[in-house]
Structure formats: structure tokens, C-alpha cells
Amino acid sequence: MKKCLTLLFITLSSGNAFCQQLLNIEQCEALFLQNNLDLIANKFSIENAKAFEIQSKIWDLxxxxxxxxxxxxxxxxxxxxxxxxxxxxxxxxxxYLGGKKKSEIDFAKSTISIAESEFEIILRNLKFELHLNFYTLLFNQLKAKNIEAKINNLDQLIGAYKIQSQKGNVPLKDLVRLQSMSINFKSDLASITSEILNQQEILKILTNTDLSINPEADEEKMLDELEQKVMPSEEYLAKQLLQNNPEFAMMNGIIKSNERFLDWQKKIDIxxxxxxxxxxxxxxxxxxxxxxxxxxxxxxxxSNKGNIKIAEYEIEKSRVEKEKTELVLTSKLSSAYSDLKNQLAYYKSSISDKQDLELLYDGIFQNFQKSNISLIEFADFMESYHESSLYLIEIKKRLILSKETINYLVNDSIF
Missing domain, CATH: 2.20.200 (Outer membrane efflux proteins (OEP))
Incomplete structure (x- = not known):
């Protein structure tokens, strides 16, 4: 089992060492905006709406x-x-009498703003996905690096224990216990490596590039800036959301378009x-x-009574949907705001814990090498330290993703 896991890491490391590029989030965004196939395809929806406006201006032959x-x-x-x-x-x-043609043109023009809002929604969703995968990949690579360091230290101990076990100086069960611990760490590393490869694949698709992306970011600087930033009020963020969020803007556009459609249908009756x-x-x-x-x-x-009724009902329907959209968005913002405050509090409390944990790890490891503590004590500590060190990295990741969620909902770089 140990040999299989070791072979897997060698294969993944060698296969992943080629065709890689180190990019920061701004460079990833530039590639995304230039190359993303979903964006390129959905730009044609705006052109379709503009073509509909052109068609509406044409009179019958x-x-x-x-x-x-x-x-x-x-x-x-x-x-x-x-x-x-x-x-x-x-x-x-x-x-055409009664301003019918003008009403048709006004309705056609209103569909352009809807198409533009739909494109903005797609752009925003894909950009959010890009940011989530970029930062998740960043912190997963930190987790992998953390586990690899533990595995390297353990493997050195295992090598020394093998020699001493062969000489009969230490029992075989102690060697097996260390090997079992190393296998567990390598199993965790395999899971994280699989996640890393999946996130790199998603970034490849989003940026439409053949190269595997390795994120470049100073996470400590980002976290320090976020910690020191004055937190805006939830009311301010809610106001910004209603001004900037494209989903809410699209609902306003749909209501306006439905009103123009009703006006057109009334004119058709002339x-x-x-x-x-x-x-x-x-x-x-x-x-x-x-x-x-x-x-x-x-x-x-x-002669157009039914279509007029349909248009009236569509206006009422879109107004209700606008209220629902506002409720959903503000509810999501409230949850995200609370989550950000909680994650920030967890991060602040974990700063000193990390320093203490690293000092304790160095001391325990050195004392075990000097045989000052038993294998059972060392193994118990290593398992606890392994979980705690990964959790501290997870806290950082959650904090970054929380602020990205706020930016996504408000559709602005608040943090």
C-alpha cells in the first residue's frame, strides 16, 4: 500500500511538472475574459436582440x-x-396607425437591455467560479505542502527505525505504527492532490488554455488587509446590491419590457x-x-383581446418575481455577511494558535527523536497536529471565499 501511494505521488508530481504556468488572479481574469467560450457564445445573444430591433423597424413590402x-x-x-x-x-x-410601429420598436429595444443583463449574469457567475477555484486551489496546494513536510519528516524517522529494528534495538510494532501514520498522511495527500487536479481542470476550461494554472498570491497579505479593513454595514451592502446586481437589474428590465409589450399589443388592436x-x-x-x-x-x-390579457398578466408575474429576487438576494447577502464576520473572528483567534502549534510541533518532534517521549504520545500528538494544521489552512480559505461571496452578490470589489 505504501509503495502504491508513493508511486502515485511520483506520477502526479512528474506529470504535473510540465506545461504549468504561475498566474495571479488578475492574469487569470484576463485570460478568462479573452478566451472563455461561454462568454464568446453568449455575446451573440446581445447581437440577436439588436437584430430583433433592426427587424422591428422594417415595414411590410x-x-x-x-x-x-x-x-x-x-x-x-x-x-x-x-x-x-x-x-x-x-x-x-x-x-400602421396609432403609433403601432413605434411601440414595436420600443419593445424590441427593451429586449437588448435584458440580453445585456443576462450576459452580465453569466459573466458574473463564471468570474465567481473562477475566483472560487483559484483560491481553493491556492489553499489546497498549501495543504498539500503541509502534508508533504510531515511525510518527509516521518519517512526520515521510518528510515532510522528500520535500521534500529533490524538491529533489534526497537520493536517492530513501533516501526509499523510509524509506517501506518505515514500511509494515512499519504492517503490524505492523495485526496487533496485529486482535488487540485480537478480545480486545475476547471481553470483550464474557464480560461480556455492547455496549461495547468498554479495560483500566485500572497495569502498572508490578503488576510492581513482583510483583517484591518473597516467592515461596511449590512445596510450599505444591501443598497449596493440593489444598485449593482445584474439579476435585480434584469428583473427591472423584464418589467419595463413587459410594459412596452402591453403597449404594443394595445396598439395592434387598432x-x-x-x-x-x-x-x-x-x-x-x-x-x-x-x-x-x-x-x-x-x-x-x-381582435387582440387575448394577447392584451396575456401581456397584463406577464407584468404582474414579473413584478412578483422581482420581489422574490430582491428577497432571495438580500437573504443571501445577510447569510454571507454573517458568515464573513464569523470567519473573520475564527481567523483572528487562530493566529496565535498557529504560532503555538508550530512551536509545539518542533519541540515534540525533537523530543521524540531524543527518546524523551513515547511513541504513543508522539503518535497521538501527530494525529492531532495533522488535523489542526489543515484546519488552520481551511479557516484562511473559508475567510477568502466568504469575502468573494460578498463581492459576487454586490457585484463590486468591496473587499
Whole structure:
């Protein structure tokens, strides 16, 4: 088992050493904005909305008609269209009345802002995913480094114990206990290494690059700045959220668009006028007469009543959905704000614990090497220290992710 785990780490380390790039979060964002395929694809949704506006400005084409004689029974001729025959030409154009075309254009324009908000939501969600994976990868690599240091120290002890066990100076069970501890640490390292590879794969997809990304960040400086920063009030953050959050902005855009759609549907209920000119050679009251033609539907009932009702209900529905969106977003912000304060308190209390723990670890390890403490005491401490040291790194990660969640909800770099 030990050999298998060791081989796994050698394979992962050698395979991961090639095609890697060290990037900070700003460089990752630049690659993401330039290369991300989801962003590139969804930009076309905005272009689609703009094309819809272009289409809304186009009028119906005029209709031309030609009337030719086919059979002249009186003179027994076919296609009698000469000077003494019959032919007619007409052209008609549909004219929109009641501001119908303007309402259609206004509605089409309103869909552009919705498409832009949808794109902003996708951008924001993917950027948040990028930040989460970047910082999770950063702290997972710190965990891996922490475990590797323990494994190296243990392996040195195991090497010395093997020699002494062969000489009969220490019991075999003590050697096996140390080897078992090393295997457990390597198992934890294997799990974290798997997470690291998964996060690097996600970053590859988000940045659309073939290179594995290793995060570059001064986490201690980030944590110190966050610790010293004056915490804004929850009320201030809630106000910023309603101003900046694209989900809330999209709901406002949907309501506005639905109102314009209702206005358009009401205008559609107004009959339109069809106007035209026609020429008739001999079929009318006069020879070679030119006529004007007008036609309009008789508004005996509302021909668009159902669509008007649908538009009214859509407005009410979107207003309720806006209230729900505001409630959900402010509730998420409240939870995230409380979580950030808690994580900050945990981090502040852990600073001195980390220093004490490192000093204690060095002392225990040296005393065990000098045989001043028993193997049982050493093993119990190592297991406790292993969990505590990883938990201290986890506290840092949670604090960074908490502030990223606030930035995500408010859609601004508050922290």
C-alpha cells in the first residue's frame, strides 16, 4: 500500500511538472475574459436582440398586382391585352396607425437591455467560479505542502527505525505504527492532490488554455488587509446590491419590457390602413382610369383581446418575481455577511494558535527523536497536529471565499 501511494505521488508530481504556468488572479481574469467560450457564445445573444430591433423597424413590402385578360369571348381572343384589350395594374401598401410601429420598436429595444443583463449574469457567475477555484486551489496546494513536510519528516524517522529494528534495538510494532501514520498522511495527500487536479481542470476550461494554472498570491497579505479593513454595514451592502446586481437589474428590465409589450399589443388592436393606386384599361367606368384604393378592417370587436390579457398578466408575474429576487438576494447577502464576520473572528483567534502549534510541533518532534517521549504520545500528538494544521489552512480559505461571496452578490470589489 505504501509503495502504491508513493508511486502515485511520483506520477502526479512528474506529470504535473510540465506545461504549468504561475498566474495571479488578475492574469487569470484576463485570460478568462479573452478566451472563455461561454462568454464568446453568449455575446451573440446581445447581437440577436439588436437584430430583433433592426427587424422591428422594417415595414411590410408593398404589394403589386397585375390583371391581364385571359379569354375575350366577344372577339374570341386569348390574352387580349393590346390597345383594345384589357389589363390592369395595382400597388398597395400597409400603413400602421396609432403609433403601432413605434411601440414595436420600443419593445424590441427593451429586449437588448435584458440580453445585456443576462450576459452580465453569466459573466458574473463564471468570474465567481473562477475566483472560487483559484483560491481553493491556492489553499489546497498549501495543504498539500503541509502534508508533504510531515511525510518527509516521518519517512526520515521510518528510515532510522528500520535500521534500529533490524538491529533489534526497537520493536517492530513501533516501526509499523510509524509506517501506518505515514500511509494515512499519504492517503490524505492523495485526496487533496485529486482535488487540485480537478480545480486545475476547471481553470483550464474557464480560461480556455492547455496549461495547468498554479495560483500566485500572497495569502498572508490578503488576510492581513482583510483583517484591518473597516467592515461596511449590512445596510450599505444591501443598497449596493440593489444598485449593482445584474439579476435585480434584469428583473427591472423584464418589467419595463413587459410594459412596452402591453403597449404594443394595445396598439395592434387598432386597425391599420391599406392604401394603393390602380390602373385599369377598360374594366372600369372609364377607359384608362387611375384609381385610389383604401381598405381597413371594421373594428366590430377587439381582435387582440387575448394577447392584451396575456401581456397584463406577464407584468404582474414579473413584478412578483422581482420581489422574490430582491428577497432571495438580500437573504443571501445577510447569510454571507454573517458568515464573513464569523470567519473573520475564527481567523483572528487562530493566529496565535498557529504560532503555538508550530512551536509545539518542533519541540515534540525533537523530543521524540531524543527518546524523551513515547511513541504513543508522539503518535497521538501527530494525529492531532495533522488535523489542526489543515484546519488552520481551511479557516484562511473559508475567510477568502466568504469575502468573494460578498463581492459576487454586490457585484463590486468591496473587499
Amino acid at each position: 408593398p404589394v403589386a398586382s397585375l390583371d391581364l385578360n385571359f379569354i375575350n369571348p366577344q372577339d374570341k381572343r386569348v390574352f387580349d391585352t393590346g390597345n383594345r384589350g384589357q389589363k390592369g395594374v395595382a400597388i398597395e401598401q400597409l400603413l 386597425p391599420d390602413l391599406t392604401a394603393g393606386l390602380s390602373y385599369d384599361q377598360r374594366g372600369g367606368a372609364f377607359g384608362n382610369q387611375i384609381n385610389m384604393n383604401f381598405s381597413m378592417p371594421l373594428k366590430l370587436w377587439s
